[in-house]
Amino acid sequence: MKKISKVVLAFSGGLDTSVILKWLQDTYQCEVVTFTADIGQGEEVEPARAKAKQLGVKEIYVEDLREEFVRDYVFPMFRANTVYEGEYLLGTSIARPLIAKRQIEIAKETKADAVSHGATGKGNDQVRFELGYYALQPDISVIAPWREWDLTSREKLLMYAEQHSIPVEMKKKNGSPYSMDANLLHISYEGRMLEDPAKEPEESMWRWSVSPEKAPDEAEYLELDYLHGDVVGINGEKLSPASILAKLNLLGGKHGIGRLDLVENRYVGMKSRGCYETPGGTILLRAHRAIESITLDREVAHLKDDLMPRYAELIYNGYWWSPEREMLQAMIDASQSFVNGVVRLKLYKGNVIIVGRDSKTDSLYTPNISTFEEDEGVYNQQDAAGFIKLNALRLRIAAENRRRE
Numbered sequence: 001m002k003k004i005s006k007v008v009l010a011f012s013g014g015l016d017t018s019v020i021l022k023w024l025q026d027t028y029q030c031e032v033v034t035f036t037a038d039i040g041q042g043e044e045v046e047p048a049r050a051k052a053k054q055l056g057v058k059e060i061y062v063e064d065l066r067e068e069f070v071r072d073y074v075f076p077m078f079r080a081n082t083v084y085e086g087e088y089l090l091g092t093s094i095a096r097p098l099i100a101k102r103q104i105e106i107a108k109e110t111k112a113d114a115v116s117h118g119a120t121g122k123g124n125d126q127v128r129f130e131l132g133y134y135a136l137q138p139d140i141s142v143i144a145p146w147r148e149w150d151l152t153s154r155e156k157l158l159m160y161a162e163q164h165s166i167p168v169e170m171k172k173k174n175g176s177p178y179s180m181d182a183n184l185l186h187i188s189y190e191g192r193m194l195e196d197p198a199k200e201p202e203e204s205m206w207r208w209s210v211s212p213e214k215a216p217d218e219a220e221y222l223e224l225d226y227l228h229g230d231v232v233g234i235n236g237e238k239l240s241p242a243s244i245l246a247k248l249n250l251l252g253g254k255h256g257i258g259r260l261d262l263v264e265n266r267y268v269g270m271k272s273r274g275c276y277e278t279p280g281g282t283i284l285l286r287a288h289r290a291i292e293s294i295t296l297d298r299e300v301a302h303l304k305d306d307l308m309p310r311y312a313e314l315i316y317n318g319y320w321w322s323p324e325r326e327m328l329q330a331m332i333d334a335s336q337s338f339v340n341g342v343v344r345l346k347l348y349k350g351n352v353i354i355v356g357r358d359s360k361t362d363s364l365y366t367p368n369i370s371t372f373e374e375d376e377g378v379y380n381q382q383d384a385a386g387f388i389k390l391n392a393l394r395l396r397i398a399a400e401n402r403r404r405e
Helices: 015-028 042-054 066-079 093-110 125-136 154-163 241-254 279-295 298-317 323-335 383-404
Strands: 006-010 031-038 060-064 114-116 141-143 179-182 187-190 220-227 230-234 259-265 271-277 341-348 351-358
Touching: 006 015, 006 093, 015 031, 015 042, 015 154, 031 042, 031 093, 042 060, 066 093, 066 230, 066 241, 066 279, 066 323, 093 114, 093 125, 093 298, 125 141, 220 241, 220 279, 230 241, 241 279, 241 341, 279 341, 279 351, 298 323
Parallel strands: 006 031, 006 114, 031 060, 114 141
Antiparallel strands: 179 187, 187 271, 220 230, 220 341, 259 271, 341 351
């Protein structure tokens, strides 16, 4: 085992990282620096500081990264309309590059020779964290306790925590707590009864949203203002990126929007069942596609749709800091120069309904061409005959060949 003098731990204050903190101290006999990123998880932040102090940590970093998270990670991802496997809005995936970046920066500031995380050896997060570490500091040492220790289950972690007087929230009499991850984009749930994909999640599990059945009986309208592909205001009020996402989370949660029960394909090869709440992100996705529908050229829009699954896989698999992701991002960002305007939506019992979109400066929708009424000669319908015949030429040739057989 390599001698480690100081390690920077990505510390959430939850079950796993609370146990890891103590385990690192005992196993490596090293100094632990904790880093807790406030990216919208709220109540978890200050308890994490208290736990770190209780366990003898001298250098504690608790930083508010909410604006950076939404501005530099969430919004760029949503410019691409990013969805993994048709459903997942990548709430956990997109947070890992920021945490990894700041961990490496803190390691340099504190002269630490290692970094550590709480991801298991079965999951995607170990890949996301470590690809980020190595991309940003190739010679850093990485400690992944789940790949080293013999605490191989949630129950063993709870026993370890009890033996070492480590406080653990959400401990239940009937077993381990859910494995949860929260940030300003989403909250996820794994483990316990969710490991049986045939069972419906218990209603008490959900934290951010009401069920659609209990959502208000009256729809709520809102308008989102777009500038270069990003939302900059809600109902005419200019807001910061983090404030926008926080407000959309509240509105979406109120109307039962953004719940997802998914069996996904992990990068490491297995299928995994998880549940997600992404109310604000669900609204952002629908609204962004609406404003793009009138401001993007057809071929640009179709090319973005072709590339989006690859872009989503790069983020899901942990390649945010890769040259191919940066290349795709440059293309995506260039496409957003004229994505400006207003989208009007209606929120109602789990649904995000687009009811209007407008761009005073950059709309490519031309009413006097698209109209079913008199178009004043701006479109010659006779031109369509030659267009159709030329595009049908290969089909006609093939059909003639088949007829002669």
